[in-house]
Amino acid sequence: MGHRKHLQECCRLYGRCGQIDINIKRAIDDKIIIDISDTGKGIQKSKIKDVFLPGYTTKARGWGLGLTLVKRIIEKNHDGKIYVRNTEINEGTTFRILLKS
């Protein structure tokens, strides 16, 4: 069993825990790629387009502003991009950030 799968199985058996991996690399075109992967609950495919919208939250006391602010800073202040690269229900999500070097 891979490290990640093993962790997910432990979380399922023993309760709340998780891992966030951050992977930074440089693309051939010199862009900086930052992948942020979690072992969270994942995002429904039909909701991927909603997560960056202001006010969208699935939390009881959420504001739905976190990702809106992140996207704004990356796009307006750094001329970059952020998007959901991959997500699987009950497995986790990877966000990708692209920055010019």
Ligand SMILES: Nc1ncnc2c1ncn2[C@@H]1O[C@H](COP(=O)(O)OP(=O)(O)O)[C@@H](O)[C@H]1O
């Ligand atoms: N890493 C993630 N994994 C799964 N769902 C996420 C993740 N990040 C954000 N979301 C979804 O997007 C919604 C909006 O996130 P965010 O803008 O940070 O606002 P909030 O945290 O107040 O809900 C969350 O409520 C959740 O449904």
Ligand SMILES: [Mg+2]
């Ligand atoms: Mg948030």
